[in-house]
Amino acid sequence: MLSMAFGNLFKRKVRTLLTVTGVVVGTCAIVVMMSLGIGIKQSMEDMMKNMGDLTVITIRNNSQSPDAVALDDKMLKKMKKMEHVVTLTPVFNMDSSAISIQSKKYKYQGMIYGVYLDTLKDFGYKTVNGELPAAGADKTTVLFGKDAEYDFMDSHKSSNNTIYPQPDKNGKMPEPYVHPMKDKFQVTVNPPENSTAIVKPVKLRCIGTLSEEGGKDPYPSHSIFMDVNFAKELQEKYNKLNNVKKTAKKAGYESASVKVDSVANVPKVEETIKDLGFTTYSMESIRKPMEEQMRTIQMILGGLGGISLFVAALGITNTMIMSIYERTREIGIMKVLGCIVRNIRTMFLIESGAIGFMGGVIGLVQSYAISLFINMVYATNSDHGGGGMMMDAAAGAAAKISIIPLWLALGALLFSTMIGLLSGFYPANRAVKISALTAIKQE
Amino acid sequence: MSLICLKDIRKVYHVDKEKIVALGRISFSIEQGEICCVLGTSGSGKSTLLNIMAGLEKPSKGSITIDGMNVTDYSEKQWALFRQKYIGFVFQSYNLLPTLTAVENVAVPLMFKGIKKKERTKSAVHMLKMVRLGNRLMHKPTQMSGGQQQRVGIARAFVARPRIVFADEPTGNLDSKTSREVMELMVAMAKKYKETLIIVTHDTEIAKYADRIITIHDGSVQNDERNESILKSPENLEEKIV
Numbered sequence: 001m002l003s004m005a006f007g008n009l010f011k012r013k014v015r016t017l018l019t020v021t022g023v024v025v026g027t028c029a030i031v032v033m034m035s036l037g038i039g040i041k042q043s044m045e046d047m048m049k050n051m052g053d054l055t056v057i058t059i060r061n062n063s064q065s066p067d068a069v070a071l072d073d074k075m076l077k078k079m080k081k082m083e084h085v086v087t088l089t090p091v092f093n094m095d096s097s098a099i100s101i102q103s104k105k106y107k108y109q110g111m112i113y114g115v116y117l118d119t120l121k122d123f124g125y126k127t128v129n130g131e132l133p134a135a136g137a138d139k140t141t142v143l144f145g146k147d148a149e150y151d152f153m154d155s156h157k158s159s160n161n162t163i164y165p166q167p168d169k170n171g172k173m174p175e176p177y178v179h180p181m182k183d184k185f186q187v188t189v190n191p192p193e194n195s196t197a198i199v200k201p202v203k204l205r206c207i208g209t210l211s212e213e214g215g216k217d218p219y220p221s222h223s224i225f226m227d228v229n230f231a232k233e234l235q236e237k238y239n240k241l242n243n244v245k246k247t248a249k250k251a252g253y254e255s256a257s258v259k260v261d262s263v264a265n266v267p268k269v270e271e272t273i274k275d276l277g278f279t280t281y282s283m284e285s286i287r288k289p290m291e292e293q294m295r296t297i298q299m300i301l302g303g304l305g306g307i308s309l310f311v312a313a314l315g316i317t318n319t320m321i322m323s324i325y326e327r328t329r330e331i332g333i334m335k336v337l338g339c340i341v342r343n344i345r346t347m348f349l350i351e352s353g354a355i356g357f358m359g360g361v362i363g364l365v366q367s368y369a370i371s372l373f374i375n376m377v378y379a380t381n382s383d384h385g386g387g388g389m390m391m392d393a394a395a396g397a398a399a400k401i402s403i404i405p406l407w408l409a410l411g412a413l414l415f416s417t418m419i420g421l422l423s424g425f426y427p428a429n430r431a432v433k434i435s436a437l438t439a440i441k442q443e
Numbered sequence: 444m445s446l447i448c449l450k451d452i453r454k455v456y457h458v459d460k461e462k463i464v465a466l467g468r469i470s471f472s473i474e475q476g477e478i479c480c481v482l483g484t485s486g487s488g489k490s491t492l493l494n495i496m497a498g499l500e501k502p503s504k505g506s507i508t509i510d511g512m513n514v515t516d517y518s519e520k521q522w523a524l525f526r527q528k529y530i531g532f533v534f535q536s537y538n539l540l541p542t543l544t545a546v547e548n549v550a551v552p553l554m555f556k557g558i559k560k561k562e563r564t565k566s567a568v569h570m571l572k573m574v575r576l577g578n579r580l581m582h583k584p585t586q587m588s589g590g591q592q593q594r595v596g597i598a599r600a601f602v603a604r605p606r607i608v609f610a611d612e613p614t615g616n617l618d619s620k621t622s623r624e625v626m627e628l629m630v631a632m633a634k635k636y637k638e639t640l641i642i643v644t645h646d647t648e649i650a651k652y653a654d655r656i657i658t659i660h661d662g663s664v665q666n667d668e669r670n671e672s673i674l675k676s677p678e679n680l681e682e683k684i685v
Contacts, residue, residue, distance in 0.1 A: 004543070004554075011542040333538045336499065337599075338527030338555045340520055437499045440538055 005350040012323070016355065019319040023359020024366060026312035027416045030305025031367035031408060036374070037298035039403040044294060048287055053124060055086075057258040057270050057282040058217055069277045070252035079258065082272060084265040087122040089115045090253035091218055092228045098238040101204065101224065103152065103185045106177045109162075110151035111223035114231025117141060123259055125216060129181050130208025139230040140202060142185070144209045145220040149176040180206045189237045197241065217257060228253075263287075309416070312359065313423045320352050320427035324434075331431050332439020341432050348428035349421055356420015360413045367412075371402040378402075444511060445472035446606065446639055447496060452505035454491050454662075465491045466502070466662045473655075475606070478633055478640045478672065480653035485645060488662040490611065493643045497530055497609050498522035510606065527556050531600030531638075533629065535612035537592040539584040545571055545595050546580045552603040570598035574628060590621035594628065601632050608633060610642045614649060626652045630672070 009016045048054065061071040069075065071090070080088055092114030101108035118135040120143070125132060133141050147165045154161040154177060163174050178185075186201040210220035218225075238244070260269050266284040273280050324331070331344060378401045454466040465488045473479050483489035494500040496507065498517060506515040514525060531552070532538075539548045546567045553563035571580055574594040584592055593613065600608045610629060614622035630652050633640035642653060650656045651670070658666035 007542045329538070330540055333534075333540065334551070334555075335523065336497070336526070336532055336538075337552050338523050338525075338530070339551075340523040340555070343555065437494055440534065 005347050005354065008323070008327075008347075009351055009354060015319060015322075019315050019355050020359045020362065022312040022315035023309075023356055023416055023420070024363040026305070026309030026419075027360050027363025027412055028366045028370065029308040030302065030415075031364060031404060031412045032370050032374075032402065033301035033305040034298070034408055035367065035371050035402040035404045037294070037301045038405065038408070039401040040297065041294045042403055043401065044290060048283060048290070051283065051286075053216060053259075054263045054283045054287060055260045055266060056123065056217065057260060057266060057273065057280050057284075058091075059256045059258065059273055060279045060281065061252060061254055062279055071254070071256060071278065072252035075252065075276070076256060079256075079273065079276075082269060084261045084269050086259040086261050087119045088256060088258040089119045089123070090228055091115060091255040091257055092231050092253055093255070094226075094231050095235065095238070097190065099187050099189050099234050101185055101187050102155075102201075103178045103183045105154060105156050106152035107155045108148075108151055108224065109153050110145070110148050111218075112231070113218045113223055113225050114228035115218075115225055117143070117225065117227050119259075120210075120225070123216065123257065125220060126211045127208040128211045130206070133207060137207075137227075138205060139227050140204050141227065142204050142206050143220075143225040144180040144206055145223040145225070146210060146212045147222050148209070148224050149178055149180055151222050152177045180209050187234065189234055189241060192242045195241075199237075199241070309419060313419045316352055316355055316420055316423040317427060319355070320348060320424050321430070323351070324348075324427050324431045327431075328434055328439045331434050332436045335434075335436035336440060345428045345432050348431050349424050352424020352427070353417055353420045356423075357413070357417045359420070360416030363416065364409055364412055368404060371404055374402045375400045446475040446477075446510060447473040447641075448508040449496070450506050450508075452492070452495060452502045452507070454488070454495065454500070455503045464662055466495075468505070469659075469662075469664055470505075471657060471664060471667060473639060473641065475639055476633075476637045478630055478652065478654045479642070480650040480656045480670075481641065481643045481659060482647065482650045482656055483645060483659035487659045489643050489645075489659045492659065493609055493611055493641070496641070497532070498526065523555075527552065527603070529606045531603065531605040531608040533593070533596050533600045533608065533610040533613045535615040537584070537589070537596045537616075539592055539595055539599075541584055544581045544583055545576060545587070548584070548595055549598045549602050552599060556603060566602055567598070570602045571595070573632070574598045589617055590624065593617060593621075593625050597625070597629055597632065601636065601638070604636060605638065607639045607641065610640065612644055612646075613642065614644075614646065619648075622649070 059071065061068070073090075076088055076090060079085060094112035094114055096109075096112060099112070101112070117133040117137060121132045127143075128146065130143075133143070150163055150165040152162075163176055165173060165176075167173050185204040185206060187204055188201040189199050191197040191199055204226075210225070212219075212221055258269065258273070260266050263284070266282055267288075270280050270282055270284065334344060335341075449472070450470050452466055452469045453464075456463040456465055469492065481489045481492060491500065495502050498514065502515065506513060508514070509525075509529065514522070517525060540551065543551070546564060549567035549570050550560075550563040553566060558566075568577075568580060571577060574597055576591060576594055576598070579587060579591060579595075584595070587595070593616075596613075600610075608629075613629065614625055617625060626649060629640065629642075632638075642649060644650065652672060653670055654672055656666070656668055656670050657664060
C-alpha cells in the first residue's frame, strides 16, 4: 500500500513537486515568522534584564505635603513584613557637598549612596574584588562601584586632574589614582566655607568593588555605597555644622528599593505599596505592555505564515481531487479486485500526508537557512549602528533575531503533516464513494 | 450442488420515471469447473447479469448463492472480501494499474489479501511466465501491446487461485489472431486449475471455446445449450501454457 502510494506520487513528479513546494513555502513562512517573533521576544527579554532587575520595585516619596506618609525606617520595617518581599533597603542619596571622601591628595567626586549594606547580597549585587558585607559589619565599611576609582580628583592640580576610565589604543585601562582595596580612605564632614572649624576625619574600610552586571538600581558604577545610618549621621553632623534646618518632609528617605520573590508577584506588592501612598516604579510597568506588544507581533507574524500554509492546504486538496478524477478507473479496478474501502482511504491519506510531511521537512531545512541568513544580515547591520537604540541594546543582548527552538521545528513538521492528512481527508472520502462499476466503465 | 445459483433474478433501472427492465426473472446454475459463455447482443442485459454475479450491482429481486452462501445482501465490504477469495476478473480494456509494472499489477489481488511482498512477487512472476511474459516483468502497461496487456490481465485474474473468473468481452479490443491466443490461454488456465470461467461476449466465435452457451435476449434466457468446445483434448491444452 505504501509503495503504491509513493509510486503514484512519483509517477506525477511535476505535480507532486509543485504541491510540495506549496507546503514548503507555507511551512517556511510560518516557521520563519514564528522564529522572528520568538527571537524578538528573546532579545527584548535579554535587553530588559540588562536594563534592570525585573523583581525590584523602586519606591519614591515625592510628596511635598507635610502630612504625607514618611518613608522612614518604621515604614520600611512594615513593608519588609509584607508577603513576597524578600528584602528592602532605603536609598539615601548623600549630598556630595556635605562630605568629602579622600585618599591622600585625591578627592572623590562621584555619587554616594546610603543603603542597608547587608541587603546587597539579596539584591543580587556582585563584586569584582573583595566581598559583599555580611550583617553587623562595621559602620565605616564601604563598597566601591566599578568605576568609582576613576572619580578621584587630584586636589593639588587645577587642570588635567582626573583620569578617565577609557581604554587606550591597546585596549588597556589607564591606572587610576587610587586602588580601593589597597589605599586608605577617610571621610570628612565639610565645614561651612571660610570656617576655621577643624573636623576630625573618620577612616573608611573598603571591603570590595561592585561589578556592573545585571542592571541594578542604584547603579554601582561611579558610586560608593555606605551604611545608611552612617550616612545619615554624617549628614546630621553637616547640618549641625552648617546650620541647615530640617524640613518636615526630610523625616524619611526619598527612595527605597524592594526585592520581590518573583516577577509574578511584583504587581501585587507594587499595588500594596501604592496603597500606602507612595509612588512606585518597576520594570513590570515596562515589561507588561512590551509583552503584550510582543504577543501582538507574534500573532500577526504567525497569522501571515498561517495564511500561506492554508493556501498550501488548498493546494494539496486540489491536487488530491485532481488525482481522484484521473484515477477514478484505477480506484474502480482496485475495488473490483477486492480492495476494501479502508485501504483506498489509507492510500489517499498516505499520499496527502506524505506531501505534507515532505513539504514540512524541506520547508524546515529552508527555514533554518533563511533564519541563518536573517541573523547574518541583522548582525552586520547592527554592527554599523543601524536600527534604533532599542535594537542596538537587543543586538547586544543576543545577536540572533530569528530563533528556531526544537519545539517549533517538531511542531512545524507535525503541523504540516496534519495539514496534509486533513486536506487529503475529503478527497479520500470521495474516492471511497466512487462506484466500482461506473469507474471501470469509464474510459 | 452448483457453484453459482441464480434464482429469479430481476433488475429494473429507473431512468426519468421510466422503468427499464434489464433482466426479467433469470434463473440458472453454473457448476464448478464449467466454462460458460453468456452470449448476447449489446443491450441484451448480459453485462448486467455479470455485474450482479460479481457483486458490482444489486439485483432488484431474486437471490444469488455462490458456493452455498447467499450473497444477495452482502455489503460492499463483504463483497470486497468475497471477491478477494472467490473471484478473478478479465476486462475488455485490460484495466491494469498504469503506475505499476507487470509483476506489481499481477500481485495486486494478493496484496489485498495481505500476502507478503516476497511471496506475492514470486507468485506473480510464476504467473507471468505461464502467460509467456517472462521477458516483460518490469514493463509498465503503456510499454506493452494490447495482447500482452490482456495476458497480464489474465495472469492477474488467476494469480489468487479464485474459484470463479469472470471475463467481460475479453477480446473486444484485440484482433482475431490475438483473440484466439488469449482465449486459448484463458481456457487452458481455467482447465488446469479446474476453475469456473464465465465469459460474457457478443462474439459467437468466442462462444465456441465454452462448454456451455447461455444466450440472453432482452433480459431473459433464450437458449441454454451444451457445446462441444473447439479445444477438445486437455493434452492439447497443456501446450498452450508453459
